[in-house]
Amino acid sequence: MKSGFKNLRAVGYQTDVPYVALSDYCWSFSCPKPGAEVEFLDLTFQVMNSTGTIIQIDADIEQSIDMVANGTADITLVTARQTLDRMKKVDFTTPIGFVYYGYLVREIPEIAVADYIMGLFDYDTLAILISFGIIIGALVYLYTWIFDQRIRTIWDWMIISCSGIIRQFMFKISSPICALVIIGFWLWCCQVIITYYEAKLKSFLLLSHHRGTIFNTLDGVLEAAEHKGWTLVVQERGYTPYLWCNPEQCKRLDRLKSKTMIIGADDDMNLVISQDKHVGFSAVASDLAQSDITYFDFHSKIIFVRDKIMAPEYLAYAVNK
Structure with a gap:
């Protein structure tokens, strides 16, 4: 121009x-x-x-x-995003800013975030651990019985081995070497699993990008909709997750159409998002989203959560070719 x-x-x-x-x-x-x-x-x-x-x-x-x-x-x-389809129609000026993709959601109390994260513990894993604890207890009892050092019942050994899962494995024992090797290996396995889950929980609870929200990626949003009863809110003339979903995520979105609410362009998104377990999709310019989580509407406690994976896109004015 x-x-x-x-x-x-x-x-x-x-x-x-x-x-x-x-x-x-x-x-x-x-x-x-x-x-x-x-x-x-x-x-x-x-x-x-x-x-x-x-x-x-x-x-x-x-x-x-x-x-x-x-x-x-x-x-x-x-300004507008510079997509390939748009570039075929018009030219663009020099970009003057960039936009972040993300999610609009009512701020979640920290205790709710903690409860959600605790719910991420796989019950199948816990069942396997308890099963192995019972097996380890039975083996220790067998070895102590074979070597005539039986000082506890089989029930006691099972309780003791299972208690190692929650780091309560504290007792003194004089047993054969084979029993001590099994006990040592079991303690090591429990320690590795406990350390993994503790580190995961601490990272979720202490890092600022998870305060007030339970997700910060599209996969996290889809997981919440599929298994936690969340509703996806899309506004006409607004941003939709189809703008940045990969093929697999787009298929998941198609399967979640029954859990997707479409609202009009003139409807108040904040009123819908303020309901329990509702999440909207948006994109906010860099000057308004300077941190991972930003208050979008402080009085309604609506926050904008930046997607931590998607790269920002440049914004520029569209002009005639």
Whole structure:
């Protein structure tokens, strides 16, 4: 786009605070506090020695790009992600920022986060450990009986070996070497398993990226929907998880359509997200999501959780080819 153009036509959302804050009463670049990206675009026009007007249509980003592509408009009023499909239709300016993908969810009390994490312990694993504890107890009893050093009943040995699972394996014994080897091996196995789960729990509970939420990846969200009764909330004209899901995740999303709620573009997402076990999908610019977890609406305790795997995408204005 060359300098010196007059009356460049911009089109985009009417309201998308804090980036666009226009209204029916004032819908132009001269409005007081029209929004950060509107002001930036107006300043750009001034630097280019150009002027611009705003087409008074409340158009979403796809509609805006189509209007720029067919010549109805010259530039988008707000920045957009640079996807391959969009690049086939329009050109883009130099990026002025980037956006993070993530999830909108009501803040979860820390005790609920802890309960959820404790629930991650595999009961099958616990059952196997107890089974092995019983077997180890029976073997120790057998060896002490063979070597005529039987000082406890088989029930006592089973209780003692199973108690090693919760690190309560404290007793003195004078047994044959083979029994001591089995006991030592069993203690080592218990120690490895206990250390693993303790480290996992500490990392979940102490790291800041899990305070107030039980997930920070799309896999975590899908797991919550599949097994924990969560509802996925998608807003029309908004972001959907299909924008960043891999093929396997997209298949899981297809299977979760019965647990997906579609709300209108004008509906209040916060009212829906504030319900128990509801999660929405969004993308927030870097200036609003400077940490892994950010308050999206402090009064409603709605937080934005950045996806820790997805890379941010650049934002730029779309212009005519």
